[in-house]
Amino acid sequence: MGAAAAPVAAVSSLASLGLSFAGGMDKATADIMKGEAVNAQDQYQADQAEEAARFGRLQAGLTDVTMRENLTKTISSIDAMRAAGNVDPSSPTTATIEDWNRMLSDRQRTAAVVTARSQAAMEDASAAYLRQAGQFAMTTAGMSASADKMAAYAGLLGGIGKMAGGMGGFGGGVGAGDPSG
Amino acid sequence: MVVAVGVGTVTVQVLEGQGGFSTSDVLSGPTSSAAITLITNVGPQACAVWDEQLISAARGWPSSCFTDRGRLGFCDLASAVDAVMWSATDLPYFFSVGPNASDAMVEVLAGKPHIFHIGPWFDEFVFTSKGIWYIPVGSANTGLAPGTVQFIPVTNEAASQVKPAFTSEGFLYVNAGRSRVNVLIGTGTAYSTRPYVVKDVTQFHKHLFTGTPKAIAISTGDGQAPERYVYVTDADGTLVVGRYQPGKDWIGWVPWRGGAVYSCVSALFGNIILTTSYGGVGVVEQLDDTVYLDCAQPLAGAYSAPWLAIASVTLMDGVNNLGLHQIDAHGNVVPIYPGEDLSSPTIVAGFAYTPTFEPFLPNAEAGTDQKQRTRRRRIDRVLVSVSNSTGFLWARLYAGRQGAQLPAPGSIIGYRRITAYNVGDDQTQPPPLREEKYSFRGPLGHTYDPRWALYKDTSGPLRILEIGQEAST
Numbered sequence: 001m002g003a004a005a006a007p008v009a010a011v012s013s014l015a016s017l018g019l020s021f022a023g024g025m026d027k028a029t030a031d032i033m034k035g036e037a038v039n040a041q042d043q044y045q046a047d048q049a050e051e052a053a054r055f056g057r058l059q060a061g062l063t064d065v066t067m068r069e070n071l072t073k074t075i076s077s078i079d080a081m082r083a084a085g086n087v088d089p090s091s092p093t094t095a096t097i098e099d100w101n102r103m104l105s106d107r108q109r110t111a112a113v114v115t116a117r118s119q120a121a122m123e124d125a126s127a128a129y130l131r132q133a134g135q136f137a138m139t140t141a142g143m144s145a146s147a148d149k150m151a152a153y154a155g156l157l158g159g160i161g162k163m164a165g166g167m168g169g170f171g172g173g174v175g176a177g178d179p180s181g
Numbered sequence: 182m183v184v185a186v187g188v189g190t191v192t193v194q195v196l197e198g199q200g201g202f203s204t205s206d207v208l209s210g211p212t213s214s215a216a217i218t219l220i221t222n223v224g225p226q227a228c229a230v231w232d233e234q235l236i237s238a239a240r241g242w243p244s245s246c247f248t249d250r251g252r253l254g255f256c257d258l259a260s261a262v263d264a265v266m267w268s269a270t271d272l273p274y275f276f277s278v279g280p281n282a283s284d285a286m287v288e289v290l291a292g293k294p295h296i297f298h299i300g301p302w303f304d305e306f307v308f309t310s311k312g313i314w315y316i317p318v319g320s321a322n323t324g325l326a327p328g329t330v331q332f333i334p335v336t337n338e339a340a341s342q343v344k345p346a347f348t349s350e351g352f353l354y355v356n357a358g359r360s361r362v363n364v365l366i367g368t369g370t371a372y373s374t375r376p377y378v379v380k381d382v383t384q385f386h387k388h389l390f391t392g393t394p395k396a397i398a399i400s401t402g403d404g405q406a407p408e409r410y411v412y413v414t415d416a417d418g419t420l421v422v423g424r425y426q427p428g429k430d431w432i433g434w435v436p437w438r439g440g441a442v443y444s445c446v447s448a449l450f451g452n453i454i455l456t457t458s459y460g461g462v463g464v465v466e467q468l469d470d471t472v473y474l475d476c477a478q479p480l481a482g483a484y485s486a487p488w489l490a491i492a493s494v495t496l497m498d499g500v501n502n503l504g505l506h507q508i509d510a511h512g513n514v515v516p517i518y519p520g521e522d523l524s525s526p527t528i529v530a531g532f533a534y535t536p537t538f539e540p541f542l543p544n545a546e547a548g549t550d551q552k553q554r555t556r557r558r559r560i561d562r563v564l565v566s567v568s569n570s571t572g573f574l575w576a577r578l579y580a581g582r583q584g585a586q587l588p589a590p591g592s593i594i595g596y597r598r599i600t601a602y603n604v605g606d607d608q609t610q611p612p613p614l615r616e617e618k619y620s621f622r623g624p625l626g627h628t629y630d631p632r633w634a635l636y637k638d639t640s641g642p643l644r645i646l647e648i649g650q651e652a653s654t
Contacts, residue, residue, distance in 0.1 A: 078328070085331030086314065088263065088289035092278050097328045100280035 017159035024152020028145035035141015042134030049127035056120030060113045067112065071105040184226040194226040235260055235287065245344065248273075249301035250322050252285075256307075257342075262295040264288065265307070267325070282326040290314065290332050297342045300352045306365060306377075307332060308340035308354055313365060315377055335365065336379045346397040346411070346448070349427055353382065353411060359393035362413060362432075382423070386434040392417030398448035399425065400468075412453055418442035420455075439475050439534035440492075441466075459532065460492055473497060473640040474531025480514065484523055486530045487512030495533040498525050500571055500641050501611035502601070505533070538645060539578070539634035542652055556654040560623025560631045564649035568616040571641035572601035577624035578632035591632065597621060601639065614642065627654070 075098050082094050185192035191208065195201060206217050236242055241259020243266075248254065253273035256265045269275040270283040278285050290296060294311035305316040305325070314332040318324040324331065339357035346353045351366035361383040368378055383390065392415030400410045411423040411432055420443040423432035437443075441457040441464075448454070453468040457476070464476055474495055480486060486494060489508055496503035496514070503523075507515040514523060514530065542560060545553045565575065576596035579588040588594060599619060601612035624631050631652070637643045 082328075083291070086291045086334070087330065087332065088291040088293075091289040092287040093280075093327045093330070094288075096278045097280045 017156055017163065020159065021152045021156040024148050024155060028148035028152070031141045031144035031148060033141075035138045035144070038137035038141070039134035042130040042137065046127040046130035046134070049123045049130060053120040053123035053127065056116050056123055060116035060120065063112045063116055064109060067105060067109040071102060071109075074101050074105070182228050182230055184228050192223065192226060194228045196228075196230060197232060235264065235266060244342075245298045247299045247301055249299075249305060250318065250325050252325070254299055256296045256299050261289065263290050263293050263309075265290070265296060265299060278327070280327050284327050286327050286330065288330050288332075297340055298344055300345050300347065300365075302347070302352070303367070304377075306335070306345075306352060308345055308352075310339050310357060312337040312339055313354075313379065335377045338363070338379060341394075343394055343397060346399045348399055348409065348411075348425055349401075351377075353397050353399065353425075355394045355397065355413075359395075359416075360390070361387055362390075362394060362397065362411075382432045383434065386421075386423075386432075389421045389434050389436050390415055391419055396445045396447065398446040398453055400448055400451050400453050410453075412446045412448070412455075414443040414446045414455075418444070420446070440532045441475055459489075462488070464488075472529055472531070473500075473642065474529060475534050477529045477531035479526070480523060480528045480530050482524045482526050482528075484514050485512050486514055489530060489532075492532070494530045495640055496523065496528055496530050497640055498528045499611055500614065502571070502640050503528065506530075533640045536637045536643075537634055538636075539632065540648060540650070542631055542650055552654065554629075557627035557629055558631060558652050558654050559625075559627045560633065560650055560652050562649075562651040563621045563623055563633060564618060564647075565621070565635060565645065566618045566647040566649075567643060567645055568614075569642040569644045570599070570615045570617065571612045571643065572599045572639055573643055574598050574636040574638050575619070575621050576634050576636060578634055580624070580628045580630055580632040581626060594624065601641070612641070623650075623652075 078094065078098055078101065079089065082091065083089070087094060182194045182196055183191060184194050193202075202217055202220050204217050204220065207214050208217055234240070235258050236255070243255035243259070244257035246253065246255050251270045253268040254265060258264055258266070264287055266276060266287045267285060269277075269279075269285040272285075276285045276287075278287050290307065290309065292311060294309035296307055296309045298308045300306040300308065304318045307314040307316065313335040315335055316324060316330055316332060323329055341355040341357050341359050343355040343359070345355075345365075348364070351364055353362055353364050355362055361381055363379050364382045365377055365379050368376055370376065390413070394413045395416050396412075396414045398412045400408075400412075409425045409427070411425050413421045413423070415421065418441075420437040420441075421434050422437050423434040425432050440459055441455075442459075443455060443457050444463075445456040446453060455466045455468070457464050457466055459476055466476060469477070474497060476489065477497075478486060478488060480496070486508055489512070493505050493507045494514070495505050504517055506517060509515055516523065542558065545551045547553065563575075567573075574596055575598075576593045579590060579592045579594045581587065583590060602608050606613065621633070624633060635645070
């Protein structure tokens with residue numbers, strides 16, 4: 001009865017090796033898919049960031065134009081109000097007030113535009129980072145997959161080797177006979 | 182600003198607010214740049230952008246100034262006659278223009294008028310060669326800040342360079358043609374679109390302003406006289422005095438013509454200061470109701486009046502008229518008689534003048550037929566009530582037909598002198614100040630406008646309290 005049991009164990013071990021190898025290959029595939037998913041997510045976020053950067057630059061441009069238009073309106077209103085007050089356009093105080101308004105507007109405009117453009121630059125940097133991160137995830141996934149495959153092959157080869165060793169023991173056993181048999 | 186470019190050299194005029202250069206700077210242009218290797222300071226360069234002071238020895242000085250709401254102001258600027266400049270609030274030496282509410286201001290009135298004066302009141306008034314404007318200031322002083330100054334027209338009747346005088350109700354000013362005096366007053370209508378108006382106050386007295394008015398001053402009633410008087414000097418050296426009545430639109434004007442040539446008049450509260458000349462000698466005088474002579478100066482017992490060594494003078498000791506005295510070439514007072522005692526410290530010397538009072542005979546009121554102004558009239562009796570009197574001359578004046586053999590209109594055709602001393606008075610003492618009523622017969626005959634006058638031809642006090650005239654046709 002003992003002799004009859006050994007081949008069954010060998011077949012079982014072979015099946016186990018096959019399963020283990022297949023599992024390793026599947027893990028590699030899963031790593032690659034995971035890497036692709038991360039990459040896709042990063043690329044999507046990078047696209048979003050680039051879109052936000054483009055919008056930010058557009059917004060900065062619009063802010064610049066709007067604030068320049070507001071300054072023009074302000075200075076025009078000052079001129080109109082001063083003219084209504086019979087103040088000559090050459091009035092030094094008018095020039096000073098308009099210069100003051102120009103300075104205030106320039107300062108506010110510069111702050112707003114620089115803020116918006118800085119935000120856009122940050123969005124661009126984020127997009128670049130995310131694209132790099134996606135690529136990195138892909139590379140990492142590939143490497144993980146390769147490692148998994150290597151581990152699977154190693155497991156398979158090790159199992160085969162072990163099984164071969166086992167098979168040798170099985171033959172010796174047959175030659176020696178089972179003392180119980 | 183780059184003013185010149187040479188081979189390897191750039192000349193730059195540094196403008197206000199800009200810094201200088203250093204050798205660590207790089208001079209960059211549209212197509213290239215170069216390091217600055219050497220900096221050499223040179224004098225100011227000619228350039229198209231510059232700031233210059235409104236007031237300087239080169240550009241001239243302002244002719245008028247004012248203070249209002251903590252600001253010192255100048256106008257009639259030689260370099261910009263249409264501009265007004267205000268100092269920063271409460272900083273009368275600071276005129277750097279800025280945009281904030283308390284900063285200094287320079288405003289230019291549109292239309293290029295010549296701004297002669299600014300008159301501060303509830304608002305500020307701008308007297309110019311093209312009319313009068315006002316700058317609304319408001320009780321919160323919001324109108325007198327950079328950017329809020331407005332020039333709102335009051336009238337297009339131009340003003341002259343004569344400095345306006347401030348009354349309790351507005352400003353008296355001389356028109357551009359210097360032919361009359363106007364008053365700028367408030368309408369008293371709150372929130373009106375026309376809060377100020379201009380009225381002519383010399384409408385029926387223009388003949389008195391024989392020259393062109395050159396100065397106006399107003400006594401506020403804080404001085405010796407409680408009334409408000411207006412003093413106007415003319416370019417021909419005469420003086421016209423008016424009594425301003427608050428709440429009324431007119432001023433009663435009378436000419437002052439003594440021995441003085443009046444140059445200018447100014448006022449500080451109740452004090453009236455006159456710049457005059459007597460015989461070519463310039464004098465600054467202050468009106469004083471307690472002396473009865475022009476150009477009065479105390480002799481102080483010195484027997485000498487060198488400042489009056491131009492003519493004879495009248496001496497007075499209080500109300501005691503010591504008579505006309507000659508001044509010799511050395512300025513010494515020549516006694517009228519040998520041994521005349523002029524040692525009193527209260528003796529003053531000056532020039533006598535003759536105040537004249539000639540009232541009109543009023544017309545009968547319009548209404549029921551009394552043949553008003555169509556019949557010759559006669560003054561039957563005149564009553565003059567006086568106080569503080571040291572005598573006067575009451576005279577009948579000719580007002581009849583004119584002809585070659587007839588007296589000139591206004592000639593004295595009869596008179597009665599009220600003497601300083603009456604029989605029994607101690608003539609060694611000053612004359613008594615009498616308070617009496619005197620009755621006089623009027624001029625004989627009938628005429629349309631009979632005339633009489635009262636002359637104070639001896640220097641001394643006299644106050645006319647009341648006159649009464651009885652007339653018939």
